[in-house]
Amino acid sequence: MTPYLEIGGDYREVVPGIHLLELPLPFSLGLVNVYLVRLDSGYLLIDCGLQTDACFQALTRAMEGLAVDWKDICRILLTHIHPDHMGLAPKLVALTGAPLDLHRADHQLLAEITNLDRHREWQREVLAEAGVSPEMIALVHSSLLEIQQNFQLLVPDRLLAGGETFPTPHGPLTVLWTPGHSPGHVCLYDPARRVLISGDHILEHISPNIGWQPGRDALGEFLSSLDLIAGLDVDLILPSHGAPFSGHREWVRKTQEHHAERCARIVSLVDGGARTANQIAERLWNRSLSPFHYRFAIFEVLAHLEYLERRSVLCANRSNGVCHWACGAG
Numbered sequence: 001m002t003p004y005l006e007i008g009g010d011y012r013e014v015v016p017g018i019h020l021l022e023l024p025l026p027f028s029l030g031l032v033n034v035y036l037v038r039l040d041s042g043y044l045l046i047d048c049g050l051q052t053d054a055c056f057q058a059l060t061r062a063m064e065g066l067a068v069d070w071k072d073i074c075r076i077l078l079t080h081i082h083p084d085h086m087g088l089a090p091k092l093v094a095l096t097g098a099p100l101d102l103h104r105a106d107h108q109l110l111a112e113i114t115n116l117d118r119h120r121e122w123q124r125e126v127l128a129e130a131g132v133s134p135e136m137i138a139l140v141h142s143s144l145l146e147i148q149q150n151f152q153l154l155v156p157d158r159l160l161a162g163g164e165t166f167p168t169p170h171g172p173l174t175v176l177w178t179p180g181h182s183p184g185h186v187c188l189y190d191p192a193r194r195v196l197i198s199g200d201h202i203l204e205h206i207s208p209n210i211g212w213q214p215g216r217d218a219l220g221e222f223l224s225s226l227d228l229i230a231g232l233d234v235d236l237i238l239p240s241h242g243a244p245f246s247g248h249r250e251w252v253r254k255t256q257e258h259h260a261e262r263c264a265r266i267v268s269l270v271d272g273g274a275r276t277a278n279q280i281a282e283r284l285w286n287r288s289l290s291p292f293h294y295r296f297a298i299f300e301v302l303a304h305l306e307y308l309e310r311r312s313v314l315c316a317n318r319s320n321g322v323c324h325w326a327c328g329a330g
């Protein structure tokens with residue numbers, strides 16, 4: 001038995017009609033929370049956990065403990081398409097017969113990721129342009145093989161755009177589009193009870209990973225999504241990882257500060273002679289990262305570089321297949 005099987009499986013009603021179900025993960029995040037929300041009729045399941053036996057067993061135990069039948073789930077919604085959130089979706093859709101909701105931008109991204117050969121080639125080009133060596137690119141690819149098998153093409157019954165509502169006995173629960181961590185990330189907001197189900201958009205002790213996406217300003221979108229949340233009245237945040245917490249405006253302020261500091265540091269590294277995303281990542285992290293984490297580091301740097309280029313703080317010179325960065329508007 002692997003150690004992660006021994007944790008997870010707890011469930012509790014965190015707000016009347018909203019149950020938090022902890023499911024185990026075999027990596028450092030430890031647990032993912034999925035939420036079972038009582039609707040006027042039946043239940044809404046928010047996120048599905050990773051596609052593992054351990055996750056499914058923990059979910060099954062929680063459902064039995066709550067005396068909720070699979071068929072009582074009348075809707076499934078994914079906050080975003082990362083494997084710890086969508087993995088069990090096909091199985092749970094089959095078990096419950098419930099329609100599936102997913103934001104249209106994440107559905108589009110999923111279609112790209114699940115085209116494995118094309119996605120691999122695209123990633124190779126992005127990493128090469130970032131100045132990553134062919135040897136490291138090969139290591140990154142092998143490290144991602146397993147995780148890529150966790151992405152499956154889903155056929156949602158409804159493509160969300162934000163603004164949709166679910167009727168609950170305590171008032172409507174509204175879908176908020178909060179792009180950044182993924183392009184189609186959504187949160188759910190209960191304005192009457194000032195509760196936010198925040199997915200991976202807001203996690204108490206972790207700064208959510210913001211990875212570069214072609215044609216998008218992922219960091220700019222994330223910061224705007226934080227402004228959106230800061231404008232809401234929220235007494236309780238129900239995140240996908242970690243315990244419920246409060247103080248969202250303070251969290252938003254600190255996270256915005258963190259990204260402002262990272263941007264300033266990147267500008268000073270470019271000013272000091274770092275030219276490629278790879279050179280910047282090496283200086284920023286200053287310790288050896290596993291190929292798996294290296295990929296996330298590069299994409300995080302690229303999201304910041306894109307943000308700074310769009311605001312004319314840095315400019316890019318793309319030639320000979322490698323992108324070189326310099327200060328100024330170019």
Ligand SMILES: [Zn+2]
Nearest residue numbers: 080082181200
């Ligand atoms: Zn995520």
Ligand SMILES: [Zn+2]
Nearest residue numbers: 082084200240
């Ligand atoms: Zn997550």
